[in-house]
Amino acid sequence: MVTIRTADWWIAGRRLTVAAGSVVGNRYRDNFDVLHLGKESPLAVVADGMGDSAGSTAAGRTAVEVFVREAVPGSGTTALRKAVAEVQWAVHQAGIALSGLTGCTLTAFIADTNPAGAAGRAGNVRQTPDTGGTAGSSPVSSNGGPSGDSGDGGARRGDGASGDNGASEDGEASGDSGARGDGGARGDSGGDREDQIGGEKQGGGSEGDPGGGEAGAWIVQLGDSRVYRVRDGCLELLTADHTEAWLGILHGWYAPGSREAYFARHRLTRYAGHPAMPEPDLLNVSLRAGDLLLLCTDGVSDQIDDRVLGQLLAGTATPAVKTERLLARTLDNGGDDNATAVIIEVS
Secondary structure (H helix, E strand, O other): OOOOEEEEEEEOOEEEEEEEEEEOOOOOOOOOEEEEEOOOOOEEEEEEEOOOOHHHHHHHHHHHHHHHHHOOOOOOHHHHHHHHHHHHHHHHHHHOOOOOOOOEEEEEEEEEOOHHHHHHHHHOOEEOOOHHHHOOOOOEEOOOOOOOOOOOOOOOOOOOOOOOOOOOOOOOOEOOOOOOOOOOOOOOOOOOHHHHHOOOOOOOOOOOOOOOOOOEEEEEEEOOOEEEEEEOOEEEEOOOOOEHHHHHHHOOOOOOOOHHHHHHOOOEOOOEOOOOOOOOEEEEEEOOOOOEEEEEOHHHHOOOOHHHHHHHHOOOOOHHHHHHHHHHHHHHOOOOOOEEEEEEEEO
16 A cells, blocks of 8 residues: 655645655565655655665755755755755765765756746756756657666665665655765765855745745756656656666667666766765746656656656546556556656646
8 A cells, every 4th residue: 555645735826736656565674765855845855865765864864954954945046055965064974984885866846836837947947067968958858768677677775774665744854865885976066165155045935825926846866766747738857867777878878778878877976975965956937727747766767767757647637636646557567676756837
């Protein structure tokens, strides 16, 4: 039985009906995914720890707790980069006393309640510090962009520390986190903590209808958890994977179905806890009636191909039903990894 949590949010007159859940899977004893779902505040965060050690558990929990504390719906790019810089510092500190890798992905949906940001939303503006892997101003088609292997293969290695899966009703982070191997050395970094975290928070309120402007949100991305969108019946992958596989396919180093691409899909080039403390991608998206967004860990995207994913997200079922079906399908397909999903329906 999958436990599904729900929430209702309002952004600039748009109602967002939200559901989220997480499953351990059939292969592993514990859940290393960490999920936060704001009960009223429009904020959803997914983290996926790297490996199966104590560092994976510490990274996921720390990343989500710090980001939720630092990121305020309505914040601008400066505040969001500052929040991620705080995450990087905290995860690094958490790993000092631990052996092995301490790192995780971090993917978030957070309201943009600033009407001034509406001008740039028509084109889904992406701000990325790492032009090698994620440059571009438009969404990446799920059936056209480089995405490594999206089959039902294994996505995590080993067992690990215990944790509760799913999202807690009061918005606290729950679960541990999980999947993938070691990362590469890529991304922006340098300087001391003050230099990396400089800047003030912008924006304010987070609940209800703030009024004025087009409804919009920020997507914050580090690693290879993903954000998909269904708009006008078309499934799109909005985020880029920060992996060697993504770069290799993008630049033609190897073919999508090659052995090299398969193994490179778990070598992350950016993640929370990376020694270089790289910055995230920030993608500003409009929210239109009928839109459906999915945030998920690679336990979903690796085990359900895009054609089936589109079918599961289509139709008139509620986000809660769709989330339950999606997670159940990962178990049916082998449950080779923890799987976490957040579905957001805009009306």
